[in-house]
Amino acid sequence: MDGLSSEEAARRLAADGPNRMVPARGHRGARLLIAQFTSPIVLILVAATVLSMVLGDLTDGMIILVIVAASGALGFWQEHSAGRAVDALLARVRVEVEVVRDGVEVSVPAEDVVVGDLVVLRAGDIVAADCVADESHSLLVDEAALTGESFPVEKRGGDKLFAGTHVVSGAGRAEVTRIGRDTEFAAVTAELASREVTTGFERGMTRFGLLLVRAMVVLVTMIFVVNLLLNRPIVDSVLFSLALAVGLTPQLLPAIVAVSLSAGARRMAAERVIVKRLDAIEDFGAMTILCTDKTGTLTAGAVxxxxxxxxxxxxxxxxxxxxxxxxxxxxxxxxxxxxxxxxxxxxxxxxxxxxxxxxxxxxxxxxxxxxxxxxxxxxxxxxxxxxxxxxxxxxxxxxxxxxxxxxxxxxxxxxxxxxxxxxxxxxxxxxxxxxxxxxxxxDPVKPGVAEAIADLARLGISVRLITGDNRLAAANIARQVGLTGPVCVGDEIDVHAQVFAEVDPLHKERIVRALRESGATVGFLGDGINDSPALHAADVGISVDTAVDVAKQSAAIVLLDKELAVVADGVRLGRRTFANTLKYVRVTVSANFGNMLSMAAASAFLPFLPLLPRQILLLNFLSDIPGTTIATDSVDPEQLERPRAWDVAGIRTFMIIFGLVSSVFDIATFLVLRLWLHADTDVFRTGWFVESTATELAVMLVLRTARPFYRSRPSWPLLGSSLAVGGLTVALPYTPLAAPLGLAPLSWGVLGVLAVLTAGYVAANEVAKRFTGREFGGR
CATH class of the missing domain: 3.40.1110.10 (Calcium-transporting ATPase, cytoplasmic domain N)
Structure with a gap:
């Protein structure tokens, strides 16, 4: 058979669409934009705002909706840009498929395979679509991903081959019958999804989300009840409580995480490390055990x-x-x-x-x-x-x-x-x-491997050798590279062993799962046909650009150079990315928590709302802007020395300690403005708005490091955006926007007092850092 003509293949691709099991990434269209506004809290806030407008408060409602829209647009732009950057990186490691077009064998992206294509299959190739075998030369196909069957199945002429499987040995050709979501594999996606590995990063994000929900429910309910007891209008009380709920939530967290991860991915690409799944960066940085094969990694690969x-x-x-x-x-x-x-x-x-x-x-x-x-x-x-x-x-x-x-x-x-x-x-x-x-x-040991393993050990990562070679040969190689721990053979599993010899593919997977169950964050580096199960089972699967298709597809991270030194560089970049993400989470949550506590206290004693809902939302929006630059921030060397993972208990402690520090200075501001300066309603709200924004900007620069803040230089984008937002906050009460926002000009005396309070807040946080003696939020 001569296969399809190029023209016919292009026509079918245009008519049937690309060969994708799942829809294209949703970071370019309206879906991503809509996703910025679909959290339950934001939806309730918008509904309450519309109700307020219907009842006659048109100006307030419009301002709130504008701020919500601006916040969502900022998140959309950040995630959209991050998605485009990731797509460019993924294009560098996409899986190619050999097909016959115009009578000639050519290589095309797997997504460009169409019905009727004649696919050429060799060992290590992914079966990119459902096919019928046209010819077979001892063709053995692993269908474990579809059927769970461990042993390969021989395919002869006329037999069906299924997308998602891969060729173990032999060769053949097959005609494509179904592509994309019409394939058998796509039909059982829901069942397969239940077997997916939940990564450490995903588990941490879930626990962090539950922490926020619990804190939000308690605070918002308490504030709402207090306002009702004070006989304030129900609609105003609802809007105020919901605005506080939005304020407590790190609203731009998805965008900050996306930006931070995509920036980390670009930096890693410059170091010849391609990230296919962004959340794997955090798991890469949190890795405590690296399992690796021998050939080409510890040895030269020149047998x-x-x-x-x-x-x-x-x-x-x-x-x-x-x-x-x-x-x-x-x-x-x-x-x-x-x-x-x-x-x-x-x-x-x-x-x-x-x-x-x-x-x-x-x-x-x-x-x-x-x-x-x-x-x-x-x-x-x-x-x-x-x-x-x-x-x-x-x-x-x-x-x-x-x-x-x-x-x-x-x-x-x-x-x-x-x-x-x-x-x-x-x-x-x-x-x-x-x-x-x-x-x-x-196969001689690579130069520099022993040094790379020692470097990984200094980063808190234990290297484990997993090989099919016999125990004596494996032990010899292990000694040469500095792995002197116990040796396990065959299906034996000892999580303390450094060498696993004479293992088969299923043993590799069992070893990885056992190590994960022991509490380790496990990376697996492999490039062979038999490495796919272990790559999938690991917290972070690592392969190389020269790997067989099935290994490259299963991996979350692809190395352009198969060198352990490259892994160490990637780990450092992963830890830097995770450290910057945690900075935003810890600082924003603690500052917001402190603001909410002090707002709850003030609302119980003031004859008016301490801040208007629109002012709370604007405060949250402005203070988040520098957070969008957090991915550029420098990281202290000591933050890269050990594996890092989500520590929700640590985040909670950090939130309480530094949130209380924030509340103390908020209440001090309240007392100074009310009892000493006798500020009226608009001046009080303006003073508190300026002080809250200034302290939240300052605390990012202070708590971004465990060192004294003056001994750790922030990146210029973070410092510049913080100063710019701070200047804008001080200037707002003197602009035409002041009246719609409920702000009033402040005298030089009031500004001076606020500056002193902000300086005191910075000093108090420095003292609190020294007394806590540790960095919360990441183990």
Missing amino acids: RLDAALDPHGAPSPEVLRLARLNAALQQGFANPVDAAVLTGAPEIDQALRLDEVPYDFHRRRLSVLVDDGGTPTLVTKGALDSVLTACADAPDVGDLFERLSGDGYRVLGLAVKPLPGRTSVSSEDETGMTLAGVLAFH
């Missing part, structure tokens, strides 16, 4: 065949010749071991391939039926223990195996079996074979 030996340990040209036959004639998939054999063995006369039993991770061997000088002969290569089980009366090669493995060699067995008259074989023929000898491969 070299060092010896071909007979069962007695003597060099054997015949073993070398048979190994080359097996490697040269197999058609399952290209791999470093066969490439090393072909490089290390001399050229041989042309031999005829008759059939093949592809490699799989259950048998751990590969067999090729060759016509070797007129006699069909089965040549099998694989893990030595697996090959030995296929042999009859094999000689004892245990000492040879232990000597080579102890020296760091990977040892494979090679066996033969004449099959006269045969032209096809199956795995059942792998019995009664004769051991021809062993192959010893060497």
Whole structure:
């Protein structure tokens, strides 16, 4: 078959749309804009405001709606910009699919596959759509993502292949029958979603949200009841209480998080680390254990065949010749071991391939039926223990195996079996074979790996080696790179072990899950066909740009260089991003909590509302503006030295301590304005509005660091925006907007008193920081 023409493929793509399992990211259209206003509190506030306008308070209502709209627009713009930046990064690591177009094999993005395309499948490829096999060469497909079945399924001509599965071995072609949301995989998405791993960042955000809801319910109910007891109008009391509820909520948190994460993603991309799922950045920074494979990560990935030996340990040209036959004639998939054999063995006369039993991770061997000088002969290569089980009366090669493995060699067995008259074989023929000898491969340790592991240890990250190699070879490599802990073998799991050897793909997944259940935040670095389950099970799956498609798709983070040093750099950037996000959360929540407490206290003693609803919303909006620059802020080196994770108990403590400090100075402002300066209603509200905004801006600059604030320089965008908003706040009472906002000009004396109070507030926070002796909000 010649496949579709380019013109026909383009027409079908335009007609049917892209091959996506889920709708496109929603950061560009009206949906994102609407999402800024769909929180229950904002909806109730808007409804109450409309009611107030209907009852005659048109000006107040319009001002409140304008402030709410401005806040939502700011959040939309921030998230929209962040989404565009992430899309640009994801385009660098998208999965490509080989299809036949115009009779030629070409590579296209998976989203551009259309019904009728002829897809070319090889080991490691994702099946991008539902298909029907057109031709098959020992094609084995892993359907675990769809069916949960652990073992691969052989696909022959006419068999169905399903989107979301991947090729384990063999090769073939298949015609696409259904794409996107019409596929079988999309039909069971809801069921599969229930198996999704909840990341540490998601769990932390959920707990933080519950903390805010509980605090909000208590405060808003109390304030509303107080206002009713004081016989204030119900509508005014409702608007005031709802405005306080909005004020307590870090309204721009989704936008701040999106901006912070996208900025972190761009910085990480500059360090050759591509983030596919933004919330993985926090998990990257919080990582306490990194599980990694060996080849290409700890070792150079340049496998070299060092010896071909007979069962007695003597060099054997015949073993070398048979190994080359097996490697040269197999058609399952290209791999470093066969490439090393072909490089290390001399050229041989042309031999005829008759059939093949592809490699799989259950048998751990590969067999090729060759016509070797007129006699069909089965040549099998694989893990030595697996090959030995296929042999009859094999000689004892245990000492040879232990000597080579102890020296760091990977040892494979090679066996033969004449099959006269045969032209096809199956795995059942792998019995009664004769051991021809062993192959010893060497993959040297990468320069600088031991230093990179030590660097990760200084960051509080324990590296664990997970490999299919035998325990002796794995232990040898581990010693060379500084991993000296216990070694687990096969399906043994000890969360304290540093090396896991002789493991299969399901064991890798079980190890990752066991480590997570022990309380660790686990990263898994892998790039092979068998790494997908573990990548999905980890808090943060890490792969490389050269990985097979299934590994690259399963990972949340893709390295453009497979180097542990790159991981360490990415961890530091992840911690910086998380630290800046926590700055906004801690400071905003504590300042808002303090304002709400003092507002509740003042409303019980004043004959008028301390602030109008529109002033509360404007205060919240203005103080959030510098927060949009928090992603640019510098981070103290000590904040990068240890893994960081959500600590809701710490945030709660931080909120109470520094919220109470804020309340003390708010009440001091209340007393000074009311009892000393005898301010009237408008001047009182203006003074409190200016003081609340100024202190909230100042406290961001003070509490952004555990050091004395003058010893930690903020970024210029954060400092500049804080000063600009502070200047605007002081100037507002003297502009034409003052009257609609309920503000009045302040005398120089009042401004001087407010400046003194703000300076005292800064000093009090510095003292409180020293007495607490720690940084709350992140473990």
